[in-house]
Amino acid sequence: MAKRTSPQALPTGVRIRNNCVQIYFNHRKNAYRITLPHPATAEGISAAAKIRSELITKAKWGILTDDDIAKAKGLTAKDSIITSGVLFQEVAQRFLTHCDANLDTKKGYVRILEHHWMPDLALVPIAQINVDMLRDLIAQRDFKTAKTLNNCLTPLRGVFQSAIEARLIGENPLNLIKNKKVQIDLPDPFTRDEMNALLSWLDANLQDDDRLYYWYYELAFWSGMRPSEMIALKWDDVDWFNGTLHIHQSRVRGIEKSATKTHKARTLYLNDRSMRAIEQLKQLCERGKKSQYVLICPETGEPFFNEKPPRLRLNDAMKACKIRHRPAYNARHTYATMLLMDGVNPVFVADQLGHSLQMLMKRYAKWMHGDKNKLEIAKLNTK
CATH class of the missing domain: 1.10.443.10 (Intergrase catalytic core)
Structure with missing residues (x-):
């Protein structure tokens, strides 16, 4: 018969309660206390430490589910109470894993998801999230500017798109929530x-x-x-x-x-x-x-x-x-407007800036005719 270990030898987060092995850890204000179906032996305690490490890793990445906890307890899906469907947090993690955005953009997506959407949606099955629920959340968040709201909707749309691609949902509920119009300011170059x-x-x-x-x-x-x-x-x-x-x-x-x-x-x-x-x-x-x-x-x-x-x-x-x-x-805007006001070909200016001609005309149309605009308005003052 294997010997039980002394309390001093127990790994971090593992303890013996009523002759059973229990693991415990905290993550984001949630306390986990899980009794395992392992004997209070050295082998059982070693297995408990490994299970605890795996659960903490999943919790860290936002993919820990009730199914994982039930499995740790030795229960089957029928024995445990599991919310049906894949959870929002699981799909969000998949979206972040497979997103081809650069590292800086990904970090921004993580911050947005964690701060704005995870607190309310993390444990909700993705198939149960509808447009009314999302509209309520947006109203509760009271985003200060249209640009902030639009930025926060970007990774959220990505999560639901990932769910569509995985055939977890049939349509993206955000299709009915449009971006707010943002006023685009003109460039403000130095003279x-x-x-x-x-x-x-x-x-x-x-x-x-x-x-x-x-x-x-x-x-x-x-x-x-x-x-x-x-x-x-x-x-x-x-x-x-x-x-x-x-x-x-x-x-x-x-x-x-x-x-x-x-x-x-x-x-x-x-x-x-x-x-x-x-x-x-x-x-x-x-x-x-x-x-x-x-x-x-x-x-x-x-x-x-x-x-x-x-x-x-x-x-x-x-x-x-x-x-x-x-x-x-x-300083970049200054260079662009100097070229345009000096009559340089807009196609060349666009190439120098790395813009499309359409973008150049959209941003710098005010300067494309140099001082000719003043000459045109002066015609109003002539008889």
């Missing part, structure tokens, strides 16, 4: 005079290693690259002979991505100002720590984690020059 004032201040006030930030903004204003593209740019992407850059990567929160925001690689043609910026950055690189990246953070000596350090420099310049505050990203 050419504002841009020149900002660059002059940066040129005059940034010294030593901080000079990099002056050339950063020379490149930003005169190339139209996104910040995520700039901090991912490598020397291998520079074609010195043809005066171009190969834009095909991005860097977001320190994570290198082998694609741009729009998943569209492009050849960016350098002008005199952006070419000079690249040349000066090359000299800074040769004098400092050698790197494959064009832009290295002066404070860390490593590739930029994000665009916050250069953004703070431009904030200082705007404050010093008494220029109305705008996001540093608007």
Whole structure:
């Protein structure tokens, strides 16, 4: 006969109650106390520790069901009370597992599901969730903006789409819940005079290693690259002979991505100002720590984690020059509007920005005719 172990030897979360082995653990304010059909022997206790570990793992990933607990207790499906159907949390986990979005987007989906939808839907069979239930939940959540609601509906739609693909439901209940209309603001570029004032201040006030930030903004204003593209740019992407850059990567929160925001690689043609910026950055690189990246953070000596350090420099310049505050990203808008107002072919501008022509016209139509709009409105004042 196998010997029982002493209480001191029991694994974490395993105890003996009334000569039976019991496991216990807490997860997200839920307390689990499960008596197992195992003898209070060393073998039984070892098996209990393994079962506990498996259940905790499932609870962590949101896929622990009543069926799992019943099985641990040694009950059959007929013996246990199990809610019929696959639960919402199980389908949500499948959706996240098979979702082909990038890591950053997936993390956002996890946060949305956990905060907004799991508290009410996790243990509800997916087939029992209907449009009225979802409308009630949306009303209870009181989303502050239409954009927030739309963002939160995206992973929820994905969960129900996964359920359709698995033939768990016949139609997506969210088909009857439409996204709210969101007002899209026009780009807010710096004027050419504002841009020149900002660059002059940066040129005059940034010294030593901080000079990099002056050339950063020379490149930003005169190339139209996104910040995520700039901090991912490598020397291998520079074609010195043809005066171009190969834009095909991005860097977001320190994570290198082998694609741009729009998943569209492009050849960016350098002008005199952006070419000079690249040349000066090359000299800074040769004098400092050698790197494959064009832009290295002066404070860390490593590739930029994000665009916050250069953004703070431009904030200082705007404050010093008494220029109305705008996001540093608007250097890209400035480049686009300068090209359009100077009469550059919109097809070329779209290619430089990595936009479709349709998107360019949608966003920048106001600037596509340069000062001709003023001439047209002036006709109203003539007799």
